[in-house]
Amino acid sequence: MYAVIEMGGKQHRVAEGDRLKVELLSAEVGSTIETDKVLLIGGEKTVVGKPYVPNAKVDMEIVAHGRLPKVIIHKHIRRKNYHRTRGHRQHFSEVLIKSISV
Numbered sequence: 411m412y413a414v415i416e417m418g419g420k421q422h423r424v425a426e427g428d429r430l431k432v433e434l435l436s437a438e439v440g441s442t443i444e445t446d447k448v449l450l451i452g453g454e455k456t457v458v459g460k461p462y463v464p465n466a467k468v469d470m471e472i473v474a475h476g477r478l479p480k481v482i483i484h485k486h487i488r489r490k491n492y493h494r495t496r497g498h499r500q501h502f503s504e505v506l507i508k509s510i511s512v
Contacts, residue, residue, distance in 0.1 A: 411453035413510045415445055415468055424507045429473065434501040437472055442508070444469045451512055466512045470505040477501055 412425040418433030437443055448466040451457040459466075483496040 411451065411510055413448050413452070413466070413468055414450040416447040416449055417445060421449060424468065424510070426507055426510060428507045429504055430507065431478075431502045431504050433503070434475065435472060435503040435505075437503075439472050439474060442469060442471050443505075448510075451510070457512065463512065466510075468510050469508040471508055472503055473506050474504045475501070476504065
């Protein structure tokens with residue numbers, strides 16, 4: 411069984427036992443969270459929500475917090491002596507999918 415969930419403005423396809431990097435969550439490492447923003451349940455029988463599947467939830471455990479590798483942003487306008495370089499490292503939370511229930 412798998413599910414498509416919405417977290418941090420993005421959609422993720424998850425199954426039990428998957429590890430997933432999502433936007434930074436405010437909960438502590440080791441705590442359990444659940445989401446009811448389930449868009450689709452797949453497997454033997456597929457259930458599509460309008461927009462969410464009623465009475466469906468996904469339980470997750472926060473495994474770690476961290477930062478992704480640096481992304482370099484470079485702006486340049488030719489012949490105008492303009493160039494700017496910036497870097498950005500996005501924070502994330504890694505979650506372990508414990509269970510999917512309908």
